[in-house]
Amino acid sequence: MKKRYNVAIIGCGGMGEAHIQENYYKENIRFTYACDCDLERAVMFQRKYGVDYITSDYKECISDDKVDIVIIATRPKSHLDILRACIQYHKHVLCEKPICDTLEAGSTFLRLVKEHPEIKVLVGHILRHNKTYQRAAEMIQAGAIGKPVIFRMVQNHHTMNWERYLSMLQEVSPLLDCGVHYADIIQWFTGAKVTDIHATGVRSEKDVPAGNYNYGLVTMRMSDGSVGYYEAGYSNTLSAQNVKEFAGPKGRIRIIFAKERQEHQEEGDLIEFYRYPEKEYEMINIRCSRKPTGEQFEYLLQMIENNLPPVPSMEEVKEAFDIMIQADTMIKHNL
Secondary structure, three states, rough: OOEEEEEEEEEEHHHHHHHHHHHOOOOOOEEEEEOOOOOOHHHHHHHHOOOOOOOOHHHHOOOOOOOOEEEOOOHHHHHHHHHHHHHHHEEEEOOOOOOOOOOHHHHHHHHHHHHHHOOOOOOOOHHHOHHHHHHHHHHHHHOOOOOOOEEEEEEEEEOOHHHHHHHHHOOOHHHHHHHHHHHHHHHHOOOOEEEEEEEEEEOOHHHHHHOOOEEEEEEEEEOOOOOOEEEEEEEOOOOEEEEEEEOOOOOOEEEHHHHHHHOOHHEEEEEEHHHHHHHEEEEEEEEEOOHHHHHHHHHHHHHHHHOOOOOOOHHHHHHHHHHHHHHHHHHHHHO
């Protein structure tokens, strides 16, 4: 019989909902608390997902003996304080990325996790638990496209809700928000390290908070000669783009996400594999019974029950975080 876990979710925004939506119906999971500084959002979670209790005080739910696991889905600035409380009250943690908002806080986060191995902490690098990216990683690591690899990674948002993005920009930049995923991917796929970083960006919308930017671009050179870039922007005028393409001397891999397929969306994501010099295409469907948020949470349970290490490791999390903090600092210094 599966062990039952009581879960508190702190942060009832978009990522909080992504986590609860994929896990609330499982027989061995009970969402005991929904916590948000805006109590109305916690009320909505209670009504929609049958959460037992709501609160605006994260310490209230973390200190409850009934709670086994805490999902931290708040803005990065709050992560370190919430982690400290989880360690104090012996709660396992799934923490959204990026881990913090400064290098110093990130180093403290890593140190606390290392000092308390009895507390299982998994950072939400969800692409590590995404079957499409796992397959692409396997292909590249097996030499399917050769080396060096060119990484083209773009995530631009044409905003239909500008106020939402302005709220995010009060605390986090476009590069730091999701860029940690792609700084991790470029190292995971190649097994090499980032050795050189250049970044630039712009505050193209007048109501973007002073000292921040709404469009950024970072280029990375790897120890094996591979190169890549990550481009991210929030704008009223940029066209929406989601490009994930990896090219080498022997071929190219392009990820086409299910919702972007013109037909057969029920088949899941699609990996377009182009071989060179054969000039042949292979289309690989990636069928998934669970979303990556579900896979990721299941892995946290495996960590707890079987004493498994986190994926990615905390060192890998910190490396990706440091890369994007460095890029973020470059841009803000030159604004």
